[in-house]
Amino acid sequence: MATMNDVAKLAGVSVSTVSYVLTGARPISQRTRDKVLAAMHELDYHPNAMARGLASRRSTLLGLLLPMDERGLGATETAFVTGAAGAASAAGYHLMLHPVAANDLEALRQLASRRLLEGALLMEVRLADERVQVLRQLGVPVMLIGRTDDPTGLPYVDIDFDQTVRDAVAHLVGLGHRRIVYVNHSPRSIDAGYGPARRTQDAFLAAMNGHGLIPLMIAAEDSAAGGRAAISTALAQAPDLTAVLAMNESAVFGILGELAVRGLRVPDDVSVVSMVTSPQVAELATPALTAMTSPGSTMGRIAVEVLLQALSQGQPEIQPEAPARPIHQQLLPCTLEVRGTSGPARVEPLTLDGRHRPRTERGSPLRS
């Protein structure tokens, strides 16, 4: 592999000139630049990232701190990751995947102390998240995906749960629904300080109150079985319910399944709206899910751009009286996409056991 020295020699200039041609950190005459570029081309020169990193203290590496806790990556998280990776690539940066348990602060400290990563993206931020302090203390700029309880002074991008819930509830209320049950994440998640669970819960209460309606909430395990159990409970508690709003991508499918088993039609008998859901997943259901589409990929892109922004103005101590751009804190709402699982509220009551007349219009009983 040719080094910068080789290039300098061949071009008849000094190494610093070659370096400056590459970094653009100082003006180079066209003539010189051409010579250098020609030499680089001839030698098939490529800068050595490690050497550059050591000398400049910039690794062009961003750490993506994954939770790796329980529910693995869902479609939304995956979209986030690919969005972030794409944005990093576009900026000449690279994304490193770090499966670090949220409570393994020591591993995180190790990682950050190696000076490998210039900045870090924290996924699955919890309301009280110690990782933030650890990284800050080590001088690693962070960007939160989600936010802590009190995110003062911390840059973040998160889903606007308030807005999202409000829009979802408004959609249902607009369709005439009055009795709406909210199926949330598990009690365990809520207790663990899982922001989305807590925030949507509060938002749901507020939204329902705003409409003068009585909120009903049920915590479900993050699984199809959890969804089935939740809807069963819901029907028992509120036989008059006409709509379900569900966080928790996995549970939704259980809800749909259980409704079908009980002979309840969606959306004729019960409407279902899924929160924070990717279109791909929404399309898997039949009919396709009316859902609040999560801005996964967009959030990933924004997160990286903001972090790079911060890095670029953190490093060079140019302009002592720099206008110190305000900390970036942004909420993105999920957008309602009406598909096949939401419709006008039914007016007739269901039978007592939560079952209902099956559809008989389709197919014909021709089997022998």
Added chain:
Amino acid sequence: MATMNDVAKLAGVSVSTVSYVLTGARPISQRTRDKVLAAMHELDYHPNAMARGLASRRSTLLGLLLPMDERGLGATETAFVTGAAGAASAAGYHLMLHPVAANDLEALRQLASRRLLEGALLMEVRLADERVQVLRQLGVPVMLIGRTDDPTGLPYVDIDFDQTVRDAVAHLVGLGHRRIVYVNHSPRSIDAGYGPARRTQDAFLAAMNGHGLIPLMIAAEDSAAGGRAAISTALAQAPDLTAVLAMNESAVFGILGELAVRGLRVPDDVSVVSMVTSPQVAELATPALTAMTSPGSTMGRIAVEVLLQALSQGQPEIQPEAPARPIHQQLLPCTLEVRGTSGPARVEPLTLDGRHRPRTERGSPLRS
């Protein structure tokens, strides 16, 4: 940040001694080691990854080359990624995400030439994949996830599609199914040299022939709509079909949906087996999908371990007559998990239009 020099000074030894304590590359007396460790602890010393990388030419960075082409990451790919990241972490390595289009060789060359990555994992390997040559040429060890047409001399880990298809078909045949349709990926995928599509196709033909059965195959778009279209076509072409074997996680849900809409019961009227599917996804369906469970996370782990293996014996030119471990080529079958969508073949024919008697046993027509 304390440097190795600081540690050496405090411990009263030379920097090389400190280095050797860290790397273990040469024996150090217990006394000296203790002094050094104490000093490191006192100074809260952490080695600088860039400096180490520059000096040793080992970055502890592995590149994960994602396709980023069309269908984003599915559950199986995601499991693979997290499995790989976990294995890398465990070995003190890091995984870098590189969204490089499979045909953007120039970008790949750039990336590999920077000497940032020690090795690369190629995902979504195509039957003819130029990325392999590019990387080899640049001296970057590769590990394939999937395999090219002729993988001679290339280390890989891939799904054993032959075995998987054989097992799936055997399961269905064992249940009495004779008329089985295989719903594959899109014609576009097949033409593009997408290995899984081609290999399962061949395997299906062979398996059906082996049972003396007539194979029927349909290419479907990777979406629920594609699945719906495929099953419609299938029912038109073969009204006597009793089972569907489906590649293509998205299409499966369309198939199930369309069957339900037509009043066909699963598995009573038609059995459905999903190929290369993650348990999480299988559980979303109601009833849960009988599926060939993909070894996503395991493959990820193996891929990393094999690559690290190769790195460790590629670098040190110790033992000139090293036994040159054979190239690692491994196929992992998906394992059958029988859930709710497969059952004994029905004996009565369906109606001509592919519809069937709906279930009337459930629920009761109590609605006014």
Added chain:
DNA sequence: CTGAAAGCGCTAACAA
């Protein structure tokens, strides 16, 4: 078992 010292390939003062 340990030390001294020469780099690894590049950046960024400092100097001209």
Added chain:
DNA sequence: TTGTTAGCGCTTTCAG
């Protein structure tokens, strides 16, 4: 506009 040069922090011969 360009060159000189001192590191960046660590690994790894080469000596002892």
